[in-house]
Amino acid sequence: MGRPKSFDVDDVLEKALRLFWERGYEATSISDLERVMGLRPPSIYAAFGNKETLFKTCADRYVERYSGYVVEALTKEPTAAEAVMRLLSDTVDAYVHDTQPRGCLVVSGAIHCPDMDEGPRLVLEQYRKATEAAITTRIVRGQEEGDVPKDVSAPMAAKLVATVMQGFSTQARDGAGNEDLHRVAKLAVEALGLSVA
Amino acid sequence: MGRPKSFDVDDVLEKALRLFWERGYEATSISDLERVMGLRPPSIYAAFGNKETLFKTCADRYVERYSGYVVEALTKEPTAAEAVMRLLSDTVDAYVHDTQPRGCLVVSGAIHCPDMDEGPRLVLEQYRKATEAAITTRIVRGQEEGDVPKDVSAPMAAKLVATVMQGFSTQARDGAGNEDLHRVAKLAVEALGLSVA
């Protein structure tokens, strides 16, 4: 019962996500969000709490809707080398894409926040670390299955992959071309030495 | 003639630089700068213009005082492979250092600014691109001098190195250890295939 919402929650959330993605947490004001969401402040606060909880909701949405390729790449390929190659390749396509803001919300969305130990920055940091951990797990699996040499340090190889992904976000925002970054991704994987022989 | 300044310009500039380095351009307020510089607003504005020009002055200072290792690494080593190895190694030491803020001001100091086409963000972007260009130049030189295979794409190899450096800034801010990043740097260089045979 009661008066029904005049807007579609999913729709306005997508618009907020796009703005946070483009401008980052701190540089996006409630006033900016009002404009793109087409809502007055009380509607925003009633529906999403406050700016920080709205951002967290958007971050979760980003991971669900725009980062699916990470798990996809790490689970759908037969070898760790192929998984990592696909991961980096799909990352490039996600970061340099005509219909999306450049770069990654998780990497570049909240670098500097007043409090390092809580808030948006920490949420994204946890997502970054979860990604790196997932890569480590995939490489370890490769070693168990025999497609990755045992002398490779899975955590360090994974950290290099994560580092390259994070660097790609800056590169994408600086205007790097899709094709160039694909070549860089290929170079990076070759240097990893993940394939046996 | 006239009343002499009550503060040392170099000294307060260093303090402003450290704060921008730690918190980034947008998250650092004039009020914060007042506190660490020990100055009242009119003194800051009279000496440094406004917040944006103060940041640019700090960015220039950062490059001069804390990024000297880049040119050093690219000019003082006999081969491109050694130059790149030293560059990444010194980058790790610069980004994870007990007496300095973690990460890089040029990479992480101004990700999101209202105007993409001017202001702090653009200044840092230009520094990032200058670094990548310098790496390219060094690798090309290696090819001319015969220590880098001719079939390597210098621009792409340089972009990978720049990407890893940029990723290191995020890694450093996320708490990665100095030793771990050194291992990652070594991995990255090995994968580059810059050495002939």
Added chain:
DNA sequence: CTCCTTTTTTATCGATCACTAAAGAAAAAG
């Protein structure tokens, strides 16, 4: 000393920040 220049201090400025109280409007329930 007095004058002149520059810097300091004090006290703000208007704009914008994130956020909200209160009243009006739109639906379902009775």
Added chain:
DNA sequence: CTTTTTCTTTAGTGATCGATAAAAAAGGAG
């Protein structure tokens, strides 16, 4: 219909943003 519930609109809150006007203070020049 009236009542109840929920949402939207209007209009603002105090706090902080970057930046400044005006006056007091500290030096050198004469």
